[in-house]
Amino acid sequence: MRIIQRDIADLIPYPKNPRKNDRAVDKVASSIREFGFKVPVVIDKDGVIVAGHTRVKAAEQLGIKEIPCIVADDLTEEQIKAFRLADNKTAEFAEWDFEILAEELADINDIDMSEFGFDTQFIPEEEEIVDDEFEDIEKLEGHYGVPYQGNKSRIADIIISILPAGQRLVDLFGGGGAITHCAMLSEKWESFLYNDLNEMITGLFMDAVHGVYHDEHRVITREDFDELKDTDAYVKYIWSFGNNGSAYLWGKDIEEIKCTACHALMDEELHDRRLAYIHFVKALEAGRPTSINRLQAIEHLQALTQLEALQRLEALQRLEATNFDYHEYEYRPGDVVYCDVPYEVIGKNRCNDYGVTFDSLAFYEWAKAQPYQVFFSSYEISDESFFSKKVKSVQSLIGANTNGKKVNEYLYSNREFA
Numbered sequence: 001m002r003i004i005q006r007d008i009a010d011l012i013p014y015p016k017n018p019r020k021n022d023r024a025v026d027k028v029a030s031s032i033r034e035f036g037f038k039v040p041v042v043i044d045k046d047g048v049i050v051a052g053h054t055r056v057k058a059a060e061q062l063g064i065k066e067i068p069c070i071v072a073d074d075l076t077e078e079q080i081k082a083f084r085l086a087d088n089k090t091a092e093f094a095e096w097d098f099e100i101l102a103e104e105l106a107d108i109n110d111i112d113m114s115e116f117g118f119d120t121q122f123i124p125e126e127e128e129i130v131d132d133e134f135e136d137i138e139k140l141e142g143h144y145g146v147p148y149q150g151n152k153s154r155i156a157d158i159i160i161s162i163l164p165a166g167q168r169l170v171d172l173f174g175g176g177g178a179i180t181h182c183a184m185l186s187e188k189w190e191s192f193l194y195n196d197l198n199e200m201i202t203g204l205f206m207d208a209v210h211g212v213y214h215d216e217h218r219v220i221t222r223e224d225f226d227e228l229k230d231t232d233a234y235v236k237y238i239w240s241f242g243n244n245g246s247a248y249l250w251g252k253d254i255e256e257i258k259c260t261a262c263h264a265l266m267d268e269e270l271h272d273r274r275l276a277y278i279h280f281v282k283a284l285e286a287g288r289p290t291s292i293n294r295l296q297a298i299e300h301l302q303a304l305t306q307l308e309a310l311q312r313l314e315a316l317q318r319l320e321a322t323n324f325d326y327h328e329y330e331y332r333p334g335d336v337v338y339c340d341v342p343y344e345v346i347g348k349n350r351c352n353d354y355g356v357t358f359d360s361l362a363f364y365e366w367a368k369a370q371p372y373q374v375f376f377s378s379y380e381i382s383d384e385s386f387f388s389k390k391v392k393s394v395q396s397l398i399g400a401n402t403n404g405k406k407v408n409e410y411l412y413s414n415r416e417f418a
Contacts, residue, residue, distance in 0.1 A: 003040050006069045008059055011041070012048045019088050021054040029058035034111065040068040042083075050080055051087040146205050147243040148176030152340055152377065155409065156182035158391050159338070162411055163375060164418055167334025168193060172326050173341055176243075177205040184319065189336065191318040195329075200245075202321045204233035209319070219262040222248045222255060326363070331372050339367075339376035373415040379407050386412040 037059065041052030049056060050072055059067050072080060105113055144153045152159065156178045163169070169189040171180045174196040184192055196202050207213065213234065220228070220239040225248045228235040241247040250258045326339065344360035364383045367374040377391065388410045 003068045003070055005066045006041075006043070006047070008056065008065060008067055010047055011043060011056055011067075011069075012046070013053055013056070014049050014084065017049075017053055018085070019053065021057070024054050025057045025061060028054050029061045032058055032062060032064075037064065037067055040070045042070050042072050042087075044075075044080055045071060045073045050084050144181040145176040145178035146201065146208055146237065148201055148237055149242050149244045153178040155377075155392050159377060159411060160186050160188070162389060162391070162417070163188070163336055163338060165189065166336040167191065168332060168336070170329070170335050170337045171195060172329060172337060172339045174202065174205075175340055176201060176237075179338060179340060180205075180319070191320070193320050193322065193335075195322045195324060195326075197323055197325065199323050200233040200236060202323060204237060206321050207233070219259050220249075221259060222252075225249075327366065331370070335372070337370075337372065337374050339363075339374065341376050341378065343378055344381050367414050370414065373413055375411055375413050377409060377411050379409060381412065386414060387416050388412050389417055 032055070037055070039052070039055065041055055042050040043052075044050055056067070072083070075083065144156045152175070159179060160182045163183075165188040167189065168191045169180070169183040170193045171177070171183070172193075172195050174180055174194045175198075177194055180192055180194040183189060194202065194205065216234070218224075218234075220235050225235055225239050229240070229245065230236070236245045237243045239249050241249055248255070329337075331337070341360070341363055342358040360381070361383070363376075364381070364386070367376065368385065391409045391411050
């Protein structure tokens with residue numbers, strides 16, 4: 001086997017390629033830009049691509065003229081067809097060890113791993129207040145909104161305490177609704193606008209506040225998750241790792257015992273709960289899984305508690321949910337506008353937070369151009385023209401340019417704080 005350089009214009013995409021790869025092209029292009037073209041494309045003797053369609057599209061996007069190739073001239077036509085499918089399929093059986101992944105990402109300080117599609121996750125840690133004025137806030141561990149990655153639940157009380165009172169709280173980048181939920185309990189505003197482009201997450205929030213999940217008993221398996229995650233917001237966000245909406249909640253080594261524990265706690269019929277409990281105890285006695293420490297919490301049950309708490313809100317008739325771009329917002333006198341924007345990757349015009357490309361610098365220009373006060377929270381940002389107020393010292397998101405380190409989170413504004 002030898003590697004040869006081939007003109008990219010001479011390569012022929014396989015017309016019946018069953019793999020849909022357009023969404024991956026930008027991530028692969030980022031990888032090639034950062035590390036170079038390190039994995040050759042496999043082609044047949046006629047120059048038809050066998051493996052590497054995404055890499056070829058990424059190279060074309062980057063304007064690369066020649067790329068390394070391996071000619072699979074030792075395979076029959078049937079073997080080539082089989083290899084083309086197997087090369088894609090076998091990758092589906094590999095899984096991440098998320099604990100080790102977090103450690104590895106935390107050691108990468110100068111490369112933005114979100115460029116390659118790594119979802120950011122919040123790392124819980126004992127929190128400490130960095131401003132003395134917030135020492136009297138009691139509910140620092142309050143659970144607000146629906147479970148969603150990047151949720152501001154843990155600092156929602158502090159943010160709400162800083163924002164001024166007004167007629168309407170506008171949560172312009174609402175995400176999981178933590179700020180809206182906390183605001184509705186604060187009695188500082190008469191009405192509330194909860195907005196996010198993601199219709200599934202706003203739908204999950206509104207379903208929760210209207211009691212849809214009051215009697216939710218479903219225990220979602222990995223197979224259920226793969227089948228339903230694109231259509232069922234409850235499955236997508238409650239039963240995904242870190243509530244990221246993409247990867248199943250538990251690894252294969254512990255999912256059986258976790259699901260058994262869920263059945264013991266959640267099944268509607270007492271007989272079913274008792275039976276599941278017996279199976280759970282037997283699994284523990286058998287030593288599955290080997291690390292009992294990983295069974296300390298049934299994470300999604302805590303998430304269900306959050307959902308059920310939402311339906312007790314007394315201000316539902318004053319809540320409006322929308323799904324528009326922030327540029328389309330129309331200010332009303334008395335509005336207090338808060339934005340939980342994706343974290344800026346310093347040195348880049350755009351960030352890719354949770355798989356959504358966001359232009360941080362364009363947002364800053366929009367905020368500065370508004371004739372009313374705009375508040376937003378973030379780590380340190382590149383634009384020094386905003387007024388800022390330190391909120392907390394937090395463990396940052398893995399995949400942001402801070403890569404899991406402890407940093408300060410600030411509340412920024414285009415006007416002076418009152």
